[in-house]
Amino acid sequence: xxxxxxxxxxxxxxxxxxxxxxxxxxxxxxxxxxxxxxxxxxxxxxxxxxxxxxxxxxxxxxxxxxxxxxxxxxxxxxxxxxxxxxxxxxxxxxxxxxxxxxxxxxxxxxxxxxxxxxxxxxxxxxxxxxxxxxxxxxxxxxxxxxxxxxxxxxxxxxxxxxxxxxxxxxxxxxxxxxxxxxxxxxxxxxxxxxxxxxxxxxxxxxxxxxxxxxxxxxxxxxxxxxxxxxxxxxxxxxxxxxxxxxxxxxxxxxxxxxxxxxxxxxxxxxxxxxxxxxxxxxxxxxxxxxxxxxxxxxxxxxxxxxxxxxxxxxxxxxxxxxxxxxxxxxxxxxxxxxxxxxxxxxxxxxxxxxxxxxxxxxxxxxxxxxxxxxxxxxxxxxxxxxxxxxxxxxxxxxxxxxxxxxxxxxxxxxxxxxxxxxxxxxxxxxxxxxxxxxxxxxxxxxxxxxxxxxxxxxxxxxxxxxxxxxxxxxxxxxxxxxxxxxxxxxxxxxxxxxxxxxxxxxxxxxxxxxxxxxxxxxxxxxxxxxxxxxxxxxxxxxxxxxxxxxxxxxxxxxxxxxxxxxxxxxxxxxxxxxxxxxxxxxxxxxxxxxxxxxxxxxxxxxxxxxxxxxxxxxxxxxxxxxxxxxxxxxxxxxxxxxxxxxxxxxxxxxxxxxxxxxxxxxxxxxxxxxxxxxxxxxxxxxxxxxxxxxxxxxxxxxxxxxxxxxxxxxxxxxxxxxxxxxxxxxxxxxxxx
Amino acid sequence: xxxxxxxxxxxxxxxxxxxxxxxxxxxxxxxxxxxxxxxxxxxxxxxxxxxxxxxxxxxxxxxxxxxxxxxxxxxxxxxxxxxxxxxxxxxxxxxxxxxxxxxxxxxxxxxxxxxxxxxxxxxxxxxxxxxxxxxxxxxxxxxxxxxxxxxxxxxxxxxxxxxxxxxxxxxxxxxxxxxxxxxxxxxxxxxxxxxxxxxxxxxxxxxxxxxxxxxxxxxxxxxxxxxxxxxxxxxx
Numbered sequence: 001x002x003x004x005x006x007x008x009x010x011x012x013x014x015x016x017x018x019x020x021x022x023x024x025x026x027x028x029x030x031x032x033x034x035x036x037x038x039x040x041x042x043x044x045x046x047x048x049x050x051x052x053x054x055x056x057x058x059x060x061x062x063x064x065x066x067x068x069x070x071x072x073x074x075x076x077x078x079x080x081x082x083x084x085x086x087x088x089x090x091x092x093x094x095x096x097x098x099x100x101x102x103x104x105x106x107x108x109x110x111x112x113x114x115x116x117x118x119x120x121x122x123x124x125x126x127x128x129x130x131x132x133x134x135x136x137x138x139x140x141x142x143x144x145x146x147x148x149x150x151x152x153x154x155x156x157x158x159x160x161x162x163x164x165x166x167x168x169x170x171x172x173x174x175x176x177x178x179x180x181x182x183x184x185x186x187x188x189x190x191x192x193x194x195x196x197x198x199x200x201x202x203x204x205x206x207x208x209x210x211x212x213x214x215x216x217x218x219x220x221x222x223x224x225x226x227x228x229x230x231x232x233x234x235x236x237x238x239x240x241x242x243x244x245x246x247x248x249x250x251x252x253x254x255x256x257x258x259x260x261x262x263x264x265x266x267x268x269x270x271x272x273x274x275x276x277x278x279x280x281x282x283x284x285x286x287x288x289x290x291x292x293x294x295x296x297x298x299x300x301x302x303x304x305x306x307x308x309x310x311x312x313x314x315x316x317x318x319x320x321x322x323x324x325x326x327x328x329x330x331x332x333x334x335x336x337x338x339x340x341x342x343x344x345x346x347x348x349x350x351x352x353x354x355x356x357x358x359x360x361x362x363x364x365x366x367x368x369x370x371x372x373x374x375x376x377x378x379x380x381x382x383x384x385x386x387x388x389x390x391x392x393x394x395x396x397x398x399x400x401x402x403x404x405x406x407x408x409x410x411x412x413x414x415x416x417x418x419x420x421x422x423x424x425x426x427x428x429x430x431x432x433x434x435x436x437x438x439x440x441x442x443x444x445x446x447x448x449x450x451x452x453x454x455x456x457x458x459x460x461x462x463x464x465x466x467x468x469x470x471x472x473x474x475x476x477x478x479x480x481x482x483x484x485x486x487x488x489x490x491x492x493x494x495x496x497x498x499x500x501x502x503x504x505x506x507x508x509x510x511x512x513x514x515x516x517x518x519x520x521x522x523x524x525x526x527x528x529x530x531x532x533x534x535x536x537x538x539x540x541x542x543x544x545x546x547x548x549x550x551x552x553x554x555x556x557x558x559x560x561x562x563x564x565x566x567x568x569x570x571x572x573x574x575x576x577x578x579x580x581x582x583x584x585x586x587x588x589x590x591x592x593x594x595x596x597x598x599x600x601x602x603x604x605x606x607x608x609x610x611x612x613x614x615x616x617x618x619x620x621x622x623x624x625x626x627x628x629x630x631x632x633x634x635x636x637x638x639x640x641x642x643x644x645x646x647x648x649x650x651x652x653x654x655x656x657x658x659x660x661x662x663x664x665x666x667x668x669x670x671x672x673x674x675x676x677x678x679x680x681x682x683x684x685x686x687x688x689x690x691x692x693x694x695x696x697x698x699x700x701x702x703x704x705x706x707x708x709x710x711x712x713x714x715x716x717x718x719x720x721x722x723x724x725x726x727x728x729x730x731x732x733x734x735x736x737x
Numbered sequence: 738x739x740x741x742x743x744x745x746x747x748x749x750x751x752x753x754x755x756x757x758x759x760x761x762x763x764x765x766x767x768x769x770x771x772x773x774x775x776x777x778x779x780x781x782x783x784x785x786x787x788x789x790x791x792x793x794x795x796x797x798x799x800x801x802x803x804x805x806x807x808x809x810x811x812x813x814x815x816x817x818x819x820x821x822x823x824x825x826x827x828x829x830x831x832x833x834x835x836x837x838x839x840x841x842x843x844x845x846x847x848x849x850x851x852x853x854x855x856x857x858x859x860x861x862x863x864x865x866x867x868x869x870x871x872x873x874x875x876x877x878x879x880x881x882x883x884x885x886x887x888x889x890x891x892x893x894x895x896x897x898x899x900x901x902x903x904x905x906x907x908x909x910x911x912x913x914x915x916x917x918x919x920x921x922x923x924x925x926x927x928x929x930x931x932x933x934x935x936x937x938x939x940x941x942x943x944x945x946x947x948x949x950x951x952x953x954x955x956x957x958x959x960x961x962x963x964x965x966x967x968x969x970x971x972x973x
Contacts, residue, residue, distance in 0.1 A: 003775075003779075004772075004775075006772065007779040008779070010775075010780045011783035013780060014785075014786075015784065015786060015787040016787070018790075021788065021791075022787060022792050023792065024791035037882055038880065038920060038921055044881040047836070049833070049835065
């Protein structure tokens with residue numbers, strides 16, 4: 001028998017027939033189709049027991065309650081907490097993406113030391129020992145006032161522990177990251193005599209007049225305002241937005257009034273003039289509960305008639321008059337200011353002008369008006385005993401001169417810190433602690449902050465994330481993320497009632513982290529003496545529990561504590577001024593410089609355009625940077641590949657000979673950046689606009705290297721009356737790249 | 738007369754030669770028998786070999802085996818508990834099904850070594866004392882894309898565990914876990930019979946087996962949302 005070609009073919013045919021009658025092809029087809037559903041990179045939900053943990057979001061100052069869905073020990077979803085007074089079940093995109101900040105690559109996983117520009121892991125004992133040794137040295141040489149701390153807020157036990165530490169150690173250099181609340185707090189103090197933060201009853205207002213506040217772009221407690229906005233839409237309430245750019249808020253408002261940036265205060269005063277002239281104001285409030293009205297109305301009527309205000313603001317006299325009549329004619333009008341997300345304190349006199357508008361219509365303390373929200377008073381630690389070194393240190397002035405003769409009213413002037421450090425040969429600050437803040441990215445003049453941090457011999461960051469400031473720090477002592485620890489978070493973001501949230505360890509800490517409270521207590525202990533005696537607690541958890549007292553049980557149960565006494569209804573405001581009334585003006589106010597528009601820095605001949613930054617809900621620009629999910633929702637009119645887009649009015653663009661999408665070079669007195677042109681009718685001619693929140697150099701590969709950091713292009717401009725940061729833009733030019 | 742070699746040659750040459758070859762090929766039928774016998778033989782060899790490959794070799798290659806991490810005796814445990822399977826494989830308060838017990842449940846009884854079996858000592862020292870979860874291999878694990886609710890079947894339809902899981906609750910030892918090398922699923926999903934034939938309701942658990950029972954029991958023969966039948970009952 002010969003194995004020939006035919007036999008071979010026959011073998012194959014037999015094989016094919018046999019195979020067809022075996023399960024092989026059919027089973028294989030099925031298996032391969034199933035295999036294609038099992039790519040290893042396809043995310044698969046965890047299996048396990050589903051639980052929900054009530055906690056609080058701390059990613060912005062808004063203070064939403066959250067309900068975290070877990071499968072066994074893994075966080076899989078963050079949802080808004082039903083029934084929470086701030087957000088009642090709602091949550092923003094950042095809050096929703098919070099799990100990525102827990103598990104993401106930007107976490108600092110262990111204490112780090114900066115060795116020649118490289119971060120090297122170090123033990124907790126090593127890091128704390130190094131800091132304690134330096135602190136002892138400074139104290140022994142009588143220089144405790146050369147230690148400073150920057151904190152995201154000054155409320156709550158953690159910032160208070162930091163502040164207490166500085167005090168007993170002997171340093172007055174505590175800084176809070178600036179915001180519009182700085183100016184509002186001072187306004188309430190000067191006009192109402194109270195130390196409180198401003199709360200706005202958006203929910204019950206029926207006519208909201210916003211002087212550039214990005215109410216739908218992340219101002220205040222964003223989710224709360226979104227929900228209030230929905231209610232205005234349902235009930236026929238009005239939102240009027242006054243700002244030079246058609247922001248998301250302007251686009252969703254009932255009426256958008258473009259205005260020359262920086263002149264908002266003049267518009268408010270001019271509107272007040274119309275209201276006074278036409279006697280549209282709330283005579284009852286003005287006559288019985290206010291003082292200084294006569295001298296204030298004289299100033300307004302003499303200087304801010306609609307014609308001259310129109311020249312300044314670019315808003316028609318007839319529009320000003322109509323706005324004034326509509327505002328005064330509404331049942332519950334409410335005026336608010338603070339540009340964008342309200343992260344810049346701005347001009348005091350502008351805030352006072354807007355606040356006076358509210359007073360004119362009787363909106364102080366009224367339902368749907370402005371309230372003075374007292375600081376929560378649960379932190380009631382005994383006064384610490386101070387030794388001689390501490391007492392002497394506390395007598396030294398602040399490096400930013402806040403509270404000094406030039407800036408008597410300001411409490412913290414973080415914007416003045418870089419100059420104080422950079423202009424002296426030997427840095428006046430030797431040790432700087434940074435908690436919940438990223439100034440070398442998030443504040444105007446960010447480059448000067450970076451320079452200052454490089455100059456300060458020891459910068460200690462408590463950051464959970466590897467942001468720009470943490471990267472510059474000499475030591476990083478990572479704190480657990482907000483989903484891994486207990487912390488009280490009083491809300492001060494314009495919400496009209498005092499509320500304290502409690503974050504709680506939703507999961508056990510993933511990394512080698514320690515809470516800031518524990519680190520402070522440990523440092524104090526290692527310094528001994530009166531410093532240690534001021535911190536009698538075993539650890540931060542017991543300090544928190546003891547401090548919260550009765551509130552602990554409520555907070556642990558519900559996740560928040562709200563002051564039940566101040567319900568949603570209005571409360572008659574109490575005025576603690578000399579006159580015991582609301583003071584439109586008084587000697588103290590008159591001693592300050594009068595309202596004048598804050599001018600942008602730069603020479604108009606060299607820089608014919610004005611660059612204004614804008615804020616949006618899709619870009620987070622503070623201590624927290626966008627997690628990957630949130631960077632994905634930034635539209636390609638804002639960020640295209642890695643290029644940031646600059647908004648230019650088509651008229652301006654044609655003057656400059658620029659096309660849509662064209663690359664361009666943006667220059668300001670502080671630097672240059674490569675951008676792409678985005679033609680946008682919603683930006684006034686002569687202005688160009690870049691978003692905040694892009695242009696990171698740190699955090700993670702998902703965020704770094706995308707777009708331009710507008711804070712590196714703008715400098716600091718002080719408010720003449722207070723010294724607060726008041727910058728809203730800068731002169732710029734745009735050339736073909 | 739032409740041979741296979743001739744054919745090979747002619748096929749590789751041009752058409753004119755092929756025509757000539759065809760003219761002469763009809764003349765020789767004498768050796769045809771031997772040739773066709775070998776053809777049939779080779780057909781049979783091919784046929785049988787492929788059947789052997791398909792039915793015997795292929796399943797052996799397709800499936801791999803793993804031993805369970807800990808020897809477990811269902812029968813023994815079943816005698817000691819009051820509520821049958823649900824004593825350990827229970828429904829949570831929210832109605833979800835707990836599946837294979839976690840270490841926390843085992844610890845209730847096995848904090849210390851019970852009895853003197855080697856397996857027990859191994860379990861306690863390696864898992865309980867070290868706090869490590871036992872990486873049980875679950876025979877009935879469906880792929881992640883399958884939505885299955887135990888509550889609907891057990892609580893609402895009143896089915897018993899045996900209908901789908903067989904008599905595993907009476908087993909004294911755990912059989913090796915077999916899994917498909919391509920799809921990575923447990924062999925129990927397709928069933929142990931390579932041709933997919935089943936004798937008991939628990940022998941296999943593919944989609945067709947779901948639908949077979951759903952048709953038989955007359956469960957929602959149309960989609961709740963679209964009212965369409967067939968595949969669309971479940972796949973919208």
